[in-house]
Amino acid sequence: MSILWILIHCLPVICFVIAVIVVVQTVFFVRNAFFGPTSQR
Amino acid sequence: MALHRIDLVVIGLYFALLTAFGLLIRRTRGFEDFAVARRSVPTLMVFASLCGAYIGPGYSLGFTAKAYGVGFMLLPVWMCFSLQTCLVGIWLAPRLRRFPGVYTLGGVMMSAYGPTAKQLTGLVSVGLCVGFAGVLARAGGVILSDAVGISLPIAVFVITGVGVIYALTGGLKSVVATEGIQFGVVLVSAGAVVAFAGRHITSYAALDHSAFTLTATAWKSASGPELLGMMLLFLMGETLIPPYANRALAAASEGASKIGFVFAGIFSVIWFTLMATAGVLANTILGHVSQPDGVLILLAQAVLPAGLLGLFLVALAAIVMSTQESLLNAASVCMTRDLMPASWLDRKQLYVARISTILFAITAAMLGLRAPGIIDGLLICYSIWAPTILPPLIWSLLGFRTSQMGGTLSILGGGLASGSVLVFHVASGNPAIAILAGLSASLLGAIIGTLAQRLWRRA
Numbered sequence: 001m002s003i004l005w006i007l008i009h010c011l012p013v014i015c016f017v018i019a020v021i022v023v024v025q026t027v028f029f030v031r032n033a034f035f036g037p038t039s040q041r
Numbered sequence: 042m043a044l045h046r047i048d049l050v051v052i053g054l055y056f057a058l059l060t061a062f063g064l065l066i067r068r069t070r071g072f073e074d075f076a077v078a079r080r081s082v083p084t085l086m087v088f089a090s091l092c093g094a095y096i097g098p099g100y101s102l103g104f105t106a107k108a109y110g111v112g113f114m115l116l117p118v119w120m121c122f123s124l125q126t127c128l129v130g131i132w133l134a135p136r137l138r139r140f141p142g143v144y145t146l147g148g149v150m151m152s153a154y155g156p157t158a159k160q161l162t163g164l165v166s167v168g169l170c171v172g173f174a175g176v177l178a179r180a181g182g183v184i185l186s187d188a189v190g191i192s193l194p195i196a197v198f199v200i201t202g203v204g205v206i207y208a209l210t211g212g213l214k215s216v217v218a219t220e221g222i223q224f225g226v227v228l229v230s231a232g233a234v235v236a237f238a239g240r241h242i243t244s245y246a247a248l249d250h251s252a253f254t255l256t257a258t259a260w261k262s263a264s265g266p267e268l269l270g271m272m273l274l275f276l277m278g279e280t281l282i283p284p285y286a287n288r289a290l291a292a293a294s295e296g297a298s299k300i301g302f303v304f305a306g307i308f309s310v311i312w313f314t315l316m317a318t319a320g321v322l323a324n325t326i327l328g329h330v331s332q333p334d335g336v337l338i339l340l341a342q343a344v345l346p347a348g349l350l351g352l353f354l355v356a357l358a359a360i361v362m363s364t365q366e367s368l369l370n371a372a373s374v375c376m377t378r379d380l381m382p383a384s385w386l387d388r389k390q391l392y393v394a395r396i397s398t399i400l401f402a403i404t405a406a407m408l409g410l411r412a413p414g415i416i417d418g419l420l421i422c423y424s425i426w427a428p429t430i431l432p433p434l435i436w437s438l439l440g441f442r443t444s445q446m447g448g449t450l451s452i453l454g455g456g457l458a459s460g461s462v463l464v465f466h467v468a469s470g471n472p473a474i475a476i477l478a479g480l481s482a483s484l485l486g487a488i489i490g491t492l493a494q495r496l497w498r499r500a
Contacts, residue, residue, distance in 0.1 A: 002245035004252060004318065009239065011315045012232030018308070019228035025085040026221030033081070033214050034066045 044188065048351030052189065055226075055355040056203060059219065059362075063207030066215045072390040075212030076144040076374040077291040086217050087292050087301025092308055093220035093363040094284045095126075096227060098180040099419050101316060101360055105337040108320020109330070112255030116317050118268060121275035123309040129281060130302025134289035136438045138298050146286050146434060147379030153437035154448025161452045162430055163379020166283045169426050170372035171401050173282075174201075174365050175408025176418030181361030182409055184338070188354045197409045200358060204366035205402040208373075209395055213291055216370050223359035230349070230356035234337070235315060237344040238322040252321045270473025277476060278423025280431055283371035284364075369405065373397035421463060424472040428455035428479025433487065446497075447490035454486025455479040 044052075069075050082090070107115055140149055146166060151159035182197030191199075207215035242248050279285070292298035316337075323330070323340040330336055341353045377394045385393070412418050432455065433448045459479030461467065468474040 002249050004242075004248045004321070005239075005245040007314065007318045008235055008242070008322070011311065011318060012236040014311055015228040015232035015315065019225040019232075022085065022089045022221055022228070023225040025083070026089065026218055026225070029083065029086050029221065030066060030218045033078070033218070034068055034211075 044351065044354075045347035047348045048354065049189070051348060051351030052355055052358075055352075055358075056199075059203060059222075060206055062219060062222070063203075063210065063215060066207065066218055067210030069210065069212050069214070069391065071387045072377070072394065073144070073387075074214060075391055075394055076378070077287065078212070078214040078217060080138075080291055081293050082214075082217055082288070082291045082297070083293050084297040084300045084304075086221060087288050087297055088304040088308070089224045090217040090220040090367070091126075091285060091288050091301060091305040092312075093224040093227070094288070094367040095122075095279065095305070095309070095364070096224070096312060096360055097177060097364040097419075098184075098357075098361060100312070101227075101231070101357070102180075102334065102337050104313060104316040105320040105323065105340075106333040106335075108317040109323050109333050109336045110255075110320075111259035112252050112321055112324075113317050114256045114259040114263065115271075116313060118271045118275055119313045120310060121272045122279065123306045123313070125276050125280055126306030126309060127303050128306075129285075130299050130306060133281060133435065133438050134292075134298045134302045135295035137286060137289040138292060138295045140290075144290060145375050145378045146281065146283060146430065147375060149437065150430075150434065150448065153443045154433060155445040158433065158445070158448045158452060159379055161449065161456075162434075163375050165426065165429050165452070165456065166375040166379065167372050167401075169422050170283055170368040170375070171404055172408065173419070173422050174368040174372070174401065174405035176412045176422070177361050177365045177368070178405050178409025179412040179418075181358060181365070184354070184357045184361070187335075187338075188357075194410060197406050200361055201365065201402050201406040201409070204362040205369065205398060208366040208370045208402075209398045212394075213287060213370055213374075216366050217288075217291070220363045220367070223356075223363040226352065226359050227356045227363075230353040231312075231315060231319070233349055234341045234345060234353060235319050235322065237346075237349075238319065238326060238340055241326050241344060242322070248321070248325055251325055255321065255324060270471065273473050273476060274420065274423055277427040277431065278420075278472075280427065281434065282426055283375055284367035287367070287371050287374065365405070369398050369401050372401045376401075420472040424459050424463060424475035424479070425456065427476050428459045428483050430455075432480065432483045436487075444487075444491040444494045446494040447487045450486035450490035450493075451483045452486075455483030458482030 073079055147159040147162040150162045178197045178201050181200035182193050185200055186193045186196035207219050289298045323336045373394045376397045377390050429452055433451045437443050459475040462475035462478050463470050
């Protein structure tokens with residue numbers, strides 16, 4: 001099997017999965033840090 | 042660059058949303074919040090913001106341009122950065138969390154080597170961050186002016202200005218949050234370029250052969266000392282520069298800092314491979330290109346449909362902005378904590394940090410109009426930082442006995458030696474030689490200083 005075929009097909013999928021995880025985590029981070037109960041003075 | 046109307050809408054919408062997001066999350070509760078996000082950043086956000094900070098134009102456009110010419114040949118060299126990030130995660134980053142009340146590397150140096158070392162570290166940190174931000178302002182300005190057809194000075198100020206909005210208002214917490222979003226956009230669009238480019242390949246066996254030939258030819262013509270020099274640069278150049286150290290200091294725990302750094306190191310292997318693959322694909326799909334520096338943009342233009350091309354250009358701006366805002370935040374925090382009186386009240390420190398952010402952003406934009414090329418600029422920054430700050434910093438973080446005079450002379454020796462190599466163009470101003478000369482002088486300074494301090498005490 002071609003090495004570049006594996007890279008071209010796998011790397012974008014890995015990037016997409018990491019992107020989804022990071023964006024979801026960011027939403028939780030923003031909620032907790034700026035709008036959650038601990039964000040109040 | 043002629044863009045479809047959908048692409049222009051995507052670009053406009055992204056900048057508008059980012060500005061709105063910056064204004065929405067502008068709340069800052071004191072200087073600790075601004076500087077280290079109250080040390081509450083969880084593991085995944087340490088990872089994401091660290092990746093967002095290190096993926097700049099050099100590690101995206103620059104690497105693809107290199108891979109376009111040499112295939113996968115430089116991948117082992119780039120992976121020295123991955124190794125460095127993992128090692129920092131295992132040994133150094135968690136130790137930074139052990140200094141209570143410390144917001145900068147200057148603070149760490151203060152506890153090990155005294156006030157002079159702190160001020161010198163602050164000075165080098167601010168200079169490095171502002172210089173680095175200037176180089177990035179130019180890179181981002183060139184991308185934006187090419188994409189939407191505005192003049193370079195306006196593009197440089199737009200790129201710097203949008204990043205400043207949230208670095209100024211919400212401090213590190215806002216920077217980390219926006220970096221998460223920007224990193225997500227960068228990942229999706231870079232992945233899309235490679236995935237869509239793959240559709241243009243008719244024979245993967247021929248592509249494998251072409252990549253192998255490209256890599257083998259470059260390997261044969263490479264010189265050993267040059268490769269070793271580059272490995273040294275990637276291994277040491279960016280180690281614990283202020284924006285990365287800020288993430289370690291802001292982590293919710295030692296574990297969060299450690300795992301965040303190690304994950305970021307492992308991810309960099311994936312990213313570098315992706316960029317190298319994009320370069321090889323560009324070589325096959327585009328053929329000869331007169332300016333390889335922009336080969337990633339040309340590849341995206343050739344393979345991405347309308348809408349996704351706009352998202353890709355936005356991602357390029359995000360790559361610049363996420364690194365730049367980290368640098369501006371780090372510079373303002375270093376300025377306030379390392380170079381201003383420590384006795385100032387929290388509110389005054391916050392005020393000074395915000396004013397510094399604006400002043401540094403203006404300076405970076407002005408520098409951006411005169412900055413050298415991205416790679417040259419980064420190499421100058423690397424070759425000053427590594428020999429000046431790293432030896433005494435690592436020595437103290439690993440818990441060895443320290444001497445005030447030894448630390449101070451080590452910083453001065455490293456800085457003067459590497460600076461002299463660059464200024465007087467010794468060995469053609471080779472950055473690797475500058476680092477080696479600086480490291481030797483730094484070691485010598487540390488030994489002389491430690492011995493002098495012992496003799497002084499005995500006398």
